[in-house]
Amino acid sequence: MLTLLIGIPLLVDLAFIWFPALASVLLSFTQWTGVGSVHMKSCDAFPTAPGIPKPGCLFGVQNYNQALHIYPAFWPAVRHNGIWLGVFLLIATPLGMLFAVLIDRGLRGSRIYQSVLFLPVMLSLALIGIIWELIYAPDKGLINTVIGRNHNNNLIDWLGDPHLNLWAILVEATWRQAGYVMVLYLAGLKSVDPSLREAATVDGANAWQAFWRVVFPTMRPINIVILVVTVIESLRAFDLVYITSKGNPLRGLELLSVSVTQNIVGETQRIGFGSALGVVLLVLSLVPISIFLWQAFRKEVQR
Amino acid sequence: MSRRRMTAGSMAAQVFLVLATLLWLVPIVFGLYVALRPKAETDRLGYVSVAHSLTFDNFTNAWKSSDMWRFFLNSLIITVPAVLVTLLLASGAAFAVSRLGIKFNVTLLIVFTAGNLLPQQVIITPLYRMYLLIHLPHFVSDSGLLYNSYAGLILINVAFQLGFCVFVLSNYMKTIPRDMDEAAIVDGASLWTRYWRLTMPLCRPALAALATLLTTWIYNDFFWAITLISTGNKRPITSALQNLQGQFVTNQNMISAAALMAAIPTLIVFVLLQKQFVAGLSLGSSKG
Numbered sequence: 179m180l181t182l183l184i185g186i187p188l189l190v191d192l193a194f195i196w197f198p199a200l201a202s203v204l205l206s207f208t209q210w211t212g213v214g215s216v217h218m219k220s221c222d223a224f225p226t227a228p229g230i231p232k233p234g235c236l237f238g239v240q241n242y243n244q245a246l247h248i249y250p251a252f253w254p255a256v257r258h259n260g261i262w263l264g265v266f267l268l269i270a271t272p273l274g275m276l277f278a279v280l281i282d283r284g285l286r287g288s289r290i291y292q293s294v295l296f297l298p299v300m301l302s303l304a305l306i307g308i309i310w311e312l313i314y315a316p317d318k319g320l321i322n323t324v325i326g327r328n329h330n331n332n333l334i335d336w337l338g339d340p341h342l343n344l345w346a347i348l349v350e351a352t353w354r355q356a357g358y359v360m361v362l363y364l365a366g367l368k369s370v371d372p373s374l375r376e377a378a379t380v381d382g383a384n385a386w387q388a389f390w391r392v393v394f395p396t397m398r399p400i401n402i403v404i405l406v407v408t409v410i411e412s413l414r415a416f417d418l419v420y421i422t423s424k425g426n427p428l429r430g431l432e433l434l435s436v437s438v439t440q441n442i443v444g445e446t447q448r449i450g451f452g453s454a455l456g457v458v459l460l461v462l463s464l465v466p467i468s469i470f471l472w473q474a475f476r477k478e479v480q481r
Numbered sequence: 482m483s484r485r486r487m488t489a490g491s492m493a494a495q496v497f498l499v500l501a502t503l504l505w506l507v508p509i510v511f512g513l514y515v516a517l518r519p520k521a522e523t524d525r526l527g528y529v530s531v532a533h534s535l536t537f538d539n540f541t542n543a544w545k546s547s548d549m550w551r552f553f554l555n556s557l558i559i560t561v562p563a564v565l566v567t568l569l570l571a572s573g574a575a576f577a578v579s580r581l582g583i584k585f586n587v588t589l590l591i592v593f594t595a596g597n598l599l600p601q602q603v604i605i606t607p608l609y610r611m612y613l614l615i616h617l618p619h620f621v622s623d624s625g626l627l628y629n630s631y632a633g634l635i636l637i638n639v640a641f642q643l644g645f646c647v648f649v650l651s652n653y654m655k656t657i658p659r660d661m662d663e664a665a666i667v668d669g670a671s672l673w674t675r676y677w678r679l680t681m682p683l684c685r686p687a688l689a690a691l692a693t694l695l696t697t698w699i700y701n702d703f704f705w706a707i708t709l710i711s712t713g714n715k716r717p718i719t720s721a722l723q724n725l726q727g728q729f730v731t732n733q734n735m736i737s738a739a740a741l742m743a744a745i746p747t748l749i750v751f752v753l754l755q756k757q758f759v760a761g762l763s764l765g766s767s768k769g
Contacts, residue, residue: 183576184583194640201611277498294502295501296759300758301701308736312515357505410598416602438605
């Protein structure tokens with residue numbers, strides 16, 4: 179009975195999450211196109227014939243080498259994931275926290291503000307990408323019409339221009355992320371003992387000081403959760419870009435997640451290379467994951 | 482002095498929130514406005530113009546000229562079993578690690594929790610190949626494989642959401658007093674009774690909150706369906722929006738109408754179950 183209770187979920191988790199994660203690491207050292215099986219021989223042992231793909235063979239760190247030095251989308255992708263994280267850390271997350279702090283003051287209409295600001299969190303990113311295309315549309319869209327750049331000679335192509343499109347998409351992503359952070363933070367604020375804040379106010383602190391000196395430090399656990407969520411969401415960023423670019427690679431919108439996907443849904447499958455990109459993402463995500471686990475389980479491990 | 486400053490602060494906060502709320506509504510209202518107008522009219526006047534006519538034609542045309550009913554049905558076929566199985570498996574695992582004092586309980590919990598935090602793209606490449614290798618009987622999957630089957634999509638959603646639910650439920654179960662179990666053991670209750678008849682009913686609030694979250698998340702899933710379902714007519718509605726975008730490519734009004742229709746189930750959750758949804762998120766983060 180006990181075996182079933184814990185065994186089945188554990189088996190599912192190990193077989194479909196952890197096994198692929200591990201396999202990703204192993205496959206990243208092979209040159210496998212998905213055709214035939216993987217041989218435990220070095221790729222040098224197989225003759226090169228033009229037009230015929232080599233069978234799966236051991237490729238050493240060549241996939242990583244190619245990613246870093248040859249694959250043109252790699253460094254742009256890393257930079258864009260970094261920018262994504264930067265915008266989330268500096269704008270989306272603080273904005274969400276500000277919403278939470280202001281709503282927590284219980285002003286009139288707070289319920290409505292909270293609901294509206296939260297609405298994008300309920301919507302799928304696919305839908306968000308689609309309705310924002312109307313706002314960014316070059317000739318008929320909201321922004322260009324309002325700023326008068328909707329004529330044939332002065333159009334701004336917000337989602338096509340490689341210098342602008344990432345920022346345009348980040349506005350969409352912020353629109354959603356701020357509401358997400360707001361809700362998480364509100365839950366944290368509700369659990370702060372109100373007498374703490376009162377005591378600070380009696381001591382002459384204004385609302386701003388009371389928040390930074392008293393409330394914020396007591397919310398350390400939730401602050402860490404929000405930091406972790408922010409980092410992970412930036413690494414997971416995918417749907418908005420994929421729906422906006424209609425599934426094709428689009429200059430200016432390279433992301434690690436999109437590159438990984440391109441290697442399996444594209445016409446040529448490069449399983450080994452795609453796995454190597456996946457491993458890069460894995461290594462990066464281990465940082466926030468470790469922070470979260472440390473925060474969540476450190477007490478239990480000590481016990 | 483202090484009171485006047487408070488009032489000024491409140492005023493500023495009020496103004497800021499009103500502006501933010503209005504701004505936040507713009508994309509949705511604008512999307513709806515475009516979806517309600519004929520393409521011929523917006524082609525002539527642009528989206529930012531006074532409407533001469535508002536109709537539901539884009540909605541009915543989008544519905545009629547594509548297999549939208551099919552996509553909605555696919556979403557139902559995938560979401561309902563996925564949510565139920567996730568909660569069943571997660572509650573079992575949570576019960577085992579939080580109430581039974583088994584060995585390695587923290588390790589197990591870490592395995593589940595960390596699994597849920599990985600970006601999906603870390604595992605997709607090998608997972609995709611696995612799905613092409615695992616054969617299923619034809620009455621389960623008409624593709625004969627885990628790939629391109631409802632079963633496969635349900636399975637990955639379950640596996641991926643399991644970690645979060647185990648984490649939340651085990652935290653929740655830890656708050657139930659130990660005495661309950663001890664009394665039940667004295668009365669000779671079986672393990673199953675303690676799990677299913679005693680612990681589960683007490684977890685109803687957490688289960689309801691998680692069910693709301695999972696329904697929304699799995700319904701909104703885009704990535705798994707895009708990568709693991711190849712045939713358009715097997716995709717659930719959220720990922721089928723990608724296909725519809727290709728099909729209606731010149732008609733943004735209709736694409737917007739289709740996307741808004743796809744959002745109806747989540748909007749129902751938003752109106753009726755927002756509290757549950759928020760409660761679920763809070764459960765995941767508060768103990769964290």
